[in-house]
Every structure is written in C-alpha cells, then in structure tokens.
Amino acid sequence: MRLSVLLLMFFLLSGGRLLSQTPSLSENSQISLLTCAAGDELYSMFGHTAFRVQDSVLGIDVVYNYGTFDFNRPNFYSNFVKGRLIYSLSRRSFDRFLFEYELEKRWVREQILDLSLEEKNQLLNFFETNYLPENRDYLYDPLLNNCSSITGNILKDQFGDALVFDGSHLDQQYTFRQLVRQNMDLNSWASFGIDVAFGSVVDRKATVQEHMFLPYYAMQQIRNTTKDGKPLLKRERTILDYAEITPSGFFPLSPLFWFALLLLFTAIVTYLDHKHGTRSRWLDFTLFLLTGLIGTFLLILWLATDHTSTPWNYNILWALPANLGTAYVFVFPQHLPAWFAKYLWTAISFLALMIILWVFNVQIFSPVLIPLLLTLAIRYGYLLKFTKS
Template identity: 45%
Template sequence: MTVGTGEELAAKFGHSAIRFQDSSLGIDEVYGYGTYDFEDSKLLFKFYRRQTGIYNFRIPFTYFKRSYEIEQRWVREQELDLDLEQKTAIVAFLENNLLPENRKYQYDFLFDNCATVIPQVFEKTLGNSLQLNYDHLEEEFTFRELIHQNLELNSWSNFGIDLALGAVIDRKATPYELMFLPLYVYEQMKHTTVDGKPIVKTESVLVDIPAQSYPTPFLLSPVFWLLILLLTVAFMTYKDHRAKKRTKWLDFLLFFITGLAGQLILFLWFFTDHDATKMNFNLLWAFAPNLFVAFLLAKSSLPKWIRTYVFILLCFIGLTILLWLIKFQVFSVLLIFILLSLSLRYLFLRNHLRKTA
C-alpha cells in the first residue's frame, strides 16, 4: 500500500506498507516500518544523532485506513499475484521482524526507511524469481532533486533540508535507490515480475482524496523574511557608510546567527551517524567561529586581525558560489538573499576597518 503526502514534514514524502488479508480467518493487518519509542525522554537528541531505534509495527487495517482519512491523505493498494507459498514466506518474514530482538532497526532517510524496506522484503522472500525492470525510467535525478519533488520551493522545510544535508546527496540516484520514496516504489511495482509474470494483479484506491498542496503563506515564507534581511542589511549599511560609523547590533546578529548555523552543521557532519549530513559546504558561509567573533563585534574597539578575518569570510563566500556553479554541492536558491546580505556587510566592514585602523 502507498500513502500520499501530508502537511507535516515527516509526511511530506508519503508512506509505504504491506497489507495481509485473509477473510476466511478474519485477518486484515498492516505491516509497516518507521515508528518511534515516544516514551524515550532522549528521543529528539538521539534522532538528530541517528542513534535512535526505529520500530516495525503491525496494526489492524481499519485503524491504518482511518488515520489517513483523518489526515486527508490518499491511500492506494496494489494486490499482488502470489501463490500460497510465497504469501506464507512474506508473512513469516514480517512476523519474524516483529520479534522483540528484531523489531528495532537503524533508520536512514535515504537508504533504510519505510519505502526502501518494501523491495527488500520481497527480495529476501521471493529470491531470484523477483525481477525489477527499470525500462520505464526516462530521467535521472540526484537525491536532492528527488527530495525537492516533494517540497514547495518557498518553504522553510525545503530551505532547512538544503541547509542540513551535504554534497553527498548531489549524486545521481541509481534506479534501485529511487525507491527511497514511496511513490517510486508504487511505480516500480507495476514494472516488477515474479516467475516472469507481473507481480501486481489489480490496483484500487482505498482512500480517494486528491493530492494536496500546502503552500506557505507569503508573509511567513523564507523569501519574504530573507528579503527583509537583505533590505535591512542594505539600508543599515548605506546609513553606516554615509555616517562613517558601524551599527554594532547588526554585525553581532549576522555573525551570531551564521555562527550558530555553522555550529549546527558541524554537529550534523562530525558528531552524528547520518550519512546525508556529511560534506556540507554550507559551512563556508555559515562559518562556525562567527559565533564567538560576534561578541567581539559588539564592542567598539576591534582587534586588527578582524579585517583579515572578514577577508577570509569573503573568500569563503566566493568558494561557496564556485562549488555551486560546478554543482559539487547544490545550495538552496534562497541562499542568494543570505549571500548578498553577508557580502554587502563584509565588504563594508573591511572598508570601515581599513579607514579606522
């Protein structure tokens, strides 16, 4: 079964699950992957470090269906053309995964989530009789492009994901790797065979709700607030240039916020087990030491090395743009507002410090 997208970030990419129904025995259960131990007091911290366990689950189909009716998300079902022995093998595998010693697994957003386990279950239970045909795929996408397919461009979720995930997701996904997204699993099942015959017997819509869009109101959107940032920095910098002074609170905020963002990127890169957050060169403009330099800039008297430091920051912004142009890492298009704001202020600071040296 495949579930459509929802409003919350965790629901933006849909969901996949397996239903087992036997009317003669009164069985109608859904097996899935991807629930948390919400009683764990350190759940959020462990999630950020990718050290929390994700659990398999089994729930009655009526509960499963009702939950998505409430969330206003469509549910589609593909009935599989399998014999009794094959069905038994799949159910036995799923039940074995529910044992206490097997329920917990290490979640990975790209390579081990609710969707990726679906083809894995069939591969492990059906063996060589299962054949995946990729002839229907006409385009190649990077992981970042695939993620963007499910997010509004002018949204904080899109901006935040591009900030947190590194250059490792800017490589092309293989046809098999496309199935980290539920919709690609759904499409791939139509082009999969068992013993030479299509695995999908019939398709049906269980919850018929049109696909929803959840645009961010413009006044709450990142474009609006980042544009306000750029205009504020431009206006204050122009005033400072005319008055031959420096607005300390503006410099403090710019350096403090970029430094704080850099600390977060450092944490995700070096102190978590998430693979997708490695090699993140947002660290060049969100420079972690800025967090400490911000407190120096709050003072009237500045050390001489600050001018050299600002020059290095300008070079890092140039390097960010170069990496973007050669597509070593693709940054959020919304970053343009931030890079312009920082460049403008850094250029002013360097010139101001030269004159006041």
C-alpha cells in the same frame, strides 16, 4: 464464522511468540503493498508505505507497518539529532490502519502482488519473525532505510535475482536532494532547513531501487517490477479516493521574504554607516552570531552524528563556525583588531568558493540562500573597507 473470528484473535494476540504458531495462508490469501497519500505534517509530507496480508478463509486482514515511532521512547529527541532514531515494525488490523487516513482525507491505493502460495507464506513468516520483540526495531535513515525503502529491500531479500526493478519508467535518475525537493515547497522553512542540513553526499544520483525511499516512487516501481520475468503487480485498486493534499504557503511567512527583507535592511544600514563613517556593531554582532551558531550546528551534524545525509556540508562556507567566536569583536567599541581584515578576506573567499562549488554541482544549495549571501557579502565588504579607513 466463529472459527474465523477465533483464528483472527489468536493471530493478533499471539504476535511476537514462536514462528511455529504462524498460520499457513490459504489459496484465497493475498499480500499487497499499500501506498498512502502525503499529509500536512512534516513527518507525513512524503506519504507512507506498508504491507497488507489478507486471508478471507482464516479471517485475517492485517497491516505490517515499518513506519512506527514513539515520541515517548527514552532519548527520542537526542537520538533524532544524533542520527540514531529507532523505528519499529507494528502490526494492526487493516480497519484501524485505514481509519487514520480516512480521518485525514488522504487517499490509499493497494497493489496486490502476484505471488504463489508458497511465496505468500514465505513473506508472512518473514513478517512474523520480524515482528518478534527482539527483531522489530531498526535504525531509521530518512533516505536509505525508511518505511518505504525497506519494502524494496524486503522484496529483494526474499526473492533475490528473480526480482528485477526496471527503471525505464523514470524520466531520469534524480539525486536524493532533487527527490526530496519534489515533495516540498522550496520556499518553506521546512524545505530550507532540510536543504541546509543536507551535505554534498545527497547530490549523487540515486539508483533505481533507492528511488523507492519515497512512497510514490515505490508505488510506481511496483508497476515496473518483474519476478521470474513476469509482472510482480497482479492488480491495483483505490481503497480511499481523496484529492491530493497540496500545501499552500503564505509568502510573508516564507524564508525568501524574510531574507529579502534582511538584505534590504542591511543595504540601508550599510549606506547610512558609509554616509556617517560609522559601523553598526549590533547588526554585525547579530549576523556573525547567528551564522556562527548555524555553522557550528552543521559542523556537529557532519562530524559528531551518525546521519548519512549531513557529511561534507559546504554550507559552512557561508555559515562559518568561526563567526561564533569572532562576534565578540563587535561587542566592544574599540577599533577592529589588525587580524580582522584577513579574516574578512577569508570569509569573502569562502563565499566565492561556495559559488564555484554550486556552479560545478559539487553541492547544490538552496536558491532561497541568495539574499542571505548578498547580505553577508555587503556587510563583509563594508567592514573590510572600514578596517582600512
């Protein structure tokens, strides 16, 4: 017993040193994939995936977790915006890892992999090499390189063509946008913000392996993966058994409620403007300023960051970056400039083009946008009529 404890302490405290110090696993060892339920917070809303290495002979029970990030890392938030967020591989005891999920009452399931002793040691050597300080950091990508998708990459890199990801269990191959929406309430600010930030590049179908960027799909995929023609999954068990957390939204706080309210408000103000032959400059200034700010931010995400999911974002067809500069027209009481009518026709044409792109699935937009699009169309149409009068 004392020897096992000493071996475990040595194993935990010597991480990041020489590969030659990595212990050789015994026949009693096993390597498994842990899948953890989704949580309440945005960063945990899609669940989590990690590797577990156990050996009762050596007294080893540790988790290799590729989902570790540090808010205190220099330039964390600026790197997040730029698409250069760094995640790390961490290693901790299984008990400490499990404590967090027990505290949050999130289920944890374990899938033990059917591997030979040589293959187990191969994976352990890989994890230990990857855990070295110079190797543990990696460039995070929420869709292509996260804590879940990296598990499929590791298994494929380690076992090559012997490993086959069978996709017959999938009802269909979904796009990245569809996959993200499956885990979120469509009428939530988080879902709306992600939908608007995503460009048309996420509307392509994900490959069978790419579905594994979501932990639940990674768990399903392990059940449908073979190595050397035999099932990779040896045994599956539930470690923590809690009910699935289902987020409950409050409609009056949802984006659809507020956009519908804005549409109603704009329709009333526009009717009163038409009746009195005036224009509410404060409303137009606000609409142009906000859409211009959103459009400018989306353009920056598209052109000036390393995000792989934000290029070719046609949301800028309603959130026109040029609206930011055009908003000054409404600050002063003089007549609208002559060029403004052409600008309004362009803005209306862009709204029509956006609908065409939506119909032909070039980019799928959030349905929550519909009241906002109607709001802009009403106001653009009225201003166009006002310029003529």
